[in-house]
Amino acid sequence: AAKKFKDAYSQNPTFIPSALAHANALIKREKCVKATEVIKNAWRIKPHPGLVEPFCLGSEAKDELAVLKATHRLVFANRDHPESLIALARAALGARLWGEARTHLKALTPEHDTHEEARVCRLWAKLEESENQDIAASQNWLTQASLASGDPAWICGTCGNAVIEWSVLCGNCGRFATLNWDRPRHVSRQTLSGAENNMALAITND
Numbered sequence: 743a744a745k746k747f748k749d750a751y752s753q754n755p756t757f758i759p760s761a762l763a764h765a766n767a768l769i770k771r772e773k774c775v776k777a778t779e780v781i782k783n784a785w786r787i788k789p790h791p792g793l794v795e796p797f798c799l800g801s802e803a804k805d806e807l808a809v810l811k812a813t814h815r816l817v818f819a820n821r822d823h824p825e826s827l828i829a830l831a832r833a834a835l836g837a838r839l840w841g842e843a844r845t846h847l848k849a850l851t852p853e854h855d856t857h858e859e860a861r862v863c864r865l866w867a868k869l870e871e872s873e874n875q876d877i878a879a880s881q882n883w884l885t886q887a888s889l890a891s892g893d894p895a896w897i898c899g900t901c902g903n904a905v906i907e908w909s910v911l912c913g914n915c916g917r918f919a920t921l922n923w924d925r926p927r928h929v930s931r932q933t934l935s936g937a938e939n940n941m942a943l944a945i946t947n948d
Contacts, residue, residue, distance in 0.1 A: 744771065755783060758790045758923065759908040765796050774800040785816055789825035790923065791894075794833075806836040824850060831865050840873035863887035896921040 744767040750757075751764035761784040768777035777800040781793050794813060801812040810833040817826035827846045834843035847866055851857045857866070867883035870876045895904040903914035904926045912920050 743767065751780065756787050758784060758788065758792060762792060762796060765800065769796065769800050774802065782816060782819065785826075786819040789817070789820055789823045789829075791825060791829065794829050806833075806838070809833050810837045810839070822849075828862065828865070835865065835868055835872065838872070840869060843869050844873075857886065858891050859893070860887040860890040861893045863890050892926045894923060894925050897924040897926060902927060 747763040747767045750760040765777040765780045781797040797816045798812045803809045803812040813833040831846035863883045863886045867880040871880040896908045898912040899920045900917045901915040
């Protein structure tokens, strides 16, 4: 199985599921240095949040500060990518380094008071509550999170089913190799003009 994972990765290093399968197989065989190199290479080409945890595992990060240091090493070659900033902000929050977390979140949020991604809004909410015990600001960010774009997921191109973990078959429609990393469709409410002033749901792709 490990050989097949390596073959799949060699054929397409940019395909995150094959990179993860190959890296996890290496970690299980205690080849952690090779595993972390595979993950760093994948991050350099195509950053993906699923790469962070196995990299920290392969780096033998034992505590939150070690996780932050490992995350810095992972994102070094692609430091300004939004996924890198999100990973660094999350790790800094875990290490209780509020100033660093705020720096990364501000880089993601130019206006400093709004963001279109739910996961970034949740990180802001956690920071405001943890650093300043500002419950009002935290709740404001959580409200924005409920209105923002959904978190990225593996989306079936055939039926639109969204799942956290990739699989070769869609669990909903059963189609082969239709899952792609994307954001789920966003549902927004729009008021219609007319005698009854009804509400309709308009589904748009982000």
